[in-house]
Amino acid sequence: MNAGETQRRPWIVGVSGASGTPYAAAVLRALLAAGESVDLVVSRASRLTLLDETGIGFRDAHWRDDLREWLARGADGRTGTFSGDIEGRLDDVRHWSAGDLAAGPSSGSYPCKGMLIVPASTACVAGVALGLSKDLLQRAASVTLKEGRKLVVAVRETPLNGQTLRHLVTLDDAGVTVLPASPAFYAGATHIQDLVDFVAGRVLDAAGVGHTLYRRWEGELGGGSRSTT
Numbered sequence: 001m002n003a004g005e006t007q008r009r010p011w012i013v014g015v016s017g018a019s020g021t022p023y024a025a026a027v028l029r030a031l032l033a034a035g036e037s038v039d040l041v042v043s044r045a046s047r048l049t050l051l052d053e054t055g056i057g058f059r060d061a062h063w064r065d066d067l068r069e070w071l072a073r074g075a076d077g078r079t080g081t082f083s084g085d086i087e088g089r090l091d092d093v094r095h096w097s098a099g100d101l102a103a104g105p106s107s108g109s110y111p112c113k114g115m116l117i118v119p120a121s122t123a124c125v126a127g128v129a130l131g132l133s134k135d136l137l138q139r140a141a142s143v144t145l146k147e148g149r150k151l152v153v154a155v156r157e158t159p160l161n162g163q164t165l166r167h168l169v170t171l172d173d174a175g176v177t178v179l180p181a182s183p184a185f186y187a188g189a190t191h192i193q194d195l196v197d198f199v200a201g202r203v204l205d206a207a208g209v210g211h212t213l214y215r216r217w218e219g220e221l222g223g224g225s226r227s228t229t
Contacts, residue, residue, distance in 0.1 A: 007111055008037055008111065009037070009111045009112055009113050010036070010037035010038050010039045010092075010094065010112050010113065011031055011036055011037070011038055011039070011112065011113050011114060011115070011116060011207065011209075012038075012039045012040075012041065012105050012112055012114070012115040012116070012140050012144070013027060013028060013031070013038055013039070013040050013041070013115070013116050013117075013118065014041045014043070014115060014116070014117040014118075014120075014124075014137040014140060014141065015040075015041070015042045015043060015046040015050075015117075015118065015119070015137075016043050016045065016046055016117060016119060016120050016121045016123070016124035016137060017043055017044075017045025017046045017048065017049050017121050017123070017124070018046075018049070018119040018120060018121035018122075018124070018155075018156045018157055019049060019053065019119070019156065020049075020118070020119035020154075020156040020181055021046070021049055021050045021053050021054060021070070021119075022053070022074075022075040022193075022196045023118050023119050023154060023156070023181055023196055023199050023200055023203075024046075024118045024119065025070055025071050025073070025075075026075070026193075026196050026197050026199075026200035026213070027116060027118045027200045027203050027204065028040070028067075028071055028093075029071055029082060029085055029086060030200055030201070030204055030209070030211045030213055031204070031209060032086065032089040032090075032092055032093070033085065033089070033211070034204075034209050034210055034211060035092075036092070036113075036209060037092045037093075037094075038092060038093045038094070039093075039094045039095075039096060039104070039105055039112065040063075040067070040093055040094070040095045040096070041095075041096050041098055041103075041105065041136050041137045041140060042058050042063075042095075042098060043098045043124075043135060043137050044098055044099075044135070045121070045123075046058075050070065054070065054073055054077065056069055056070050056073070058070070060095070060097050063095040064090060064093075064095075067090065067093065067095070068086065068090060071085075071086045072086060074193055075191075075192045075193040075195075075196040076191070076192050076193065081193075096136055097136070098135045098136050098137060099135060099136065100136055101133070101135075101136060101139055103136050105136065105139075105140035105143065106136060106139045106140065106143065107143065108143050108146060108147045110143075112144075112149065113149065113150065113207075114144060114149040114150030114151060114152075114207060115140055115141055115144040115149065115150070115151050115152070116151075116152045116154070116203055116207060117137070117141065117151075117152065117153045117154060118152075118154040118181075118200075118203055119154050119155070119156035119181055120153045120154055120155045120156065121155075121156070121157060122155070122157045122160070122164045122167075124137065124138070124153075125153060125155055125164060125167050125168060125171065126163075126164070126167050127141075128141040128142070128145075128153065128171065128176075129167035129168075129170040129171050130167075145174055145175070145176070148175075150177070150206075150207060150208075151171075151175070151176045151177065152176070152177045152179055152203055152206045152207055153168075153171060153176055153177070153178055153179065154179045154180070154181050154199065154203055155168065155178065155179070155180055155181065156180070156181035177206045179199075179202060179203060179206055181199045182199070183195035183196070183198045183199055184198055186217060187214040187215040187216075187217075188215055194214070197213040197214055198213070198214045200213055201213035201214045
């Protein structure tokens, strides 16, 4: 880095195999809209989920084209919904293969702001809680914890058994923000995208990143219903 240059400090976004790839897409779009840089890790299991939920295959060799198609798609599956919102912003994304344990995010000396796991499966939660590093996603989460950086885990499975609940308490004790993917309805949702954006917005709130993804509660009853008329 030359003198006077600003060091790139991205948010690491990990996508695990739980259902909920629209949540990940909404978080990624909002981070890029906020001018944030992103390091993306898409697990092998999540690629199967992405294919099932959207029909999009995520390939390491063609990740940029696949990511563009994914982020342009709305939560209802319609193509091209957000095309205008992502053009020119993919230059702020760096992709790392999930099997690359020599990648930048695998080291504590790699500069970053923190990590967001969206969505997080129970298997992913267990791996992070136990300190496993079976892939880059888990290794990056372990590094984030040991370096004392912000880690948000948007768990999206139901019901949760006792073992998973204990893992989540372990993460909470370690300073992780445990954020269930639970949409709220007071913001006046009229579309599935509104519910997805609410969860994505709460993830960004936990990370301290500004956004306008949902209407915030202002202490006035009925505000959500009026906003839909």
